[in-house]
Amino acid sequence: MRCRPGVVYREVPGFRPLELDLTEPEHAVATVLYLHGGGWRRGSRRTPLPGFEHLADELAAQGFRVATADYRLSGEATxxxxxxxxxxxxxxxxxxRPLLVWGESAGAHLGLLAALTGEPESATVDTVDGVVAWFPPTxxxxxxxxxxxxxxPPEEFSREALLLGAAPEAVPxxxxxxxxxxxxxxxAPPVLLxxxxxxxxxxxxxxxxxADALRAAxxxxxxxxxPGARHRWAGADPASVIAPSIRFAHAVAARSRR
Structure with missing residues (x-):
């Protein structure tokens, strides 16, 4: 098992270098890019969900090459x-290897967007083999x-308004x-919501x-x-959400290697 913390994956002039942590087991079956939540305005690759602090290690033990990445927050860029x-x-x-993106909340939103839009000039060229999306805004x-x-209650300055730079209804x-x-x-690649x-x-x-839109397409x-779970899996047993997510990731990896 090789661990590479603080790898700079992108440098945008005028912004902090963007980093990821990479864990690479021997004979990895697939690569997972994990994206943190935080309403697009807070959090980092090193602020895991409570109860999920060892998720990257568990994925690596299951044979996945795991990258946990930071991205620019709404206070830095919209x-x-x-x-x-x-x-x-x-x-x-x-x-x-097969490539999956796995995210929570804002991270799941960004992962879904990247998977469904492909390259900027095309909305039909997919960039990943599968998506695990935990409680995403869609x-x-x-x-x-x-x-x-x-x-x-209504929010005057919602998280999505900060992401967009204006309330969604003002910039539809x-x-x-x-x-x-x-x-x-x-x-679209296989998606687990x-x-x-x-x-x-x-x-x-x-x-x-x-889900309805994907099925219709x-x-x-x-x-x-x-049942009973709130945002960030509050009230849920971590094992009950990790296990089906890993099963889905293994199925995607196996299907993609054929």
């Missing part, structure tokens, strides 16, 4: 800057209404360009909507709704 960073990280870790224009439906075209839902298409049924920060309706998608 969209599409973090998506550009994720695309650069994917290219940096790409080798001849429809930025619909997010306020989804929260309101659960009784959440940009909000659609920043929404994975916009890019559901038949050629997992969401807590009691998530009131990013309601499960966000994953339901994307004929794309492969699996869903798992976790």
């Amino acid at each position: 969209f599409p800057a973090p998506l550009e960073d994720v695309r650069a990280a994917l290219e940096f870790v790409r080798d001849d 429809d930025l224009l619909g997010l306020p209404a989804d929260r309101h439906a659960l009784g959440a 075209e940009l909000a659609r360009a920043a929404s994975p839902l916009t890019f559901a298409h038949a050629g 997992m969401h807590g049924e009691d998530d009131d920060l990013v309601p499960a309706a966000q994953s339901v909507r994307l 004929g794309a492969p998608v699996e869903t798992l709704w976790v």
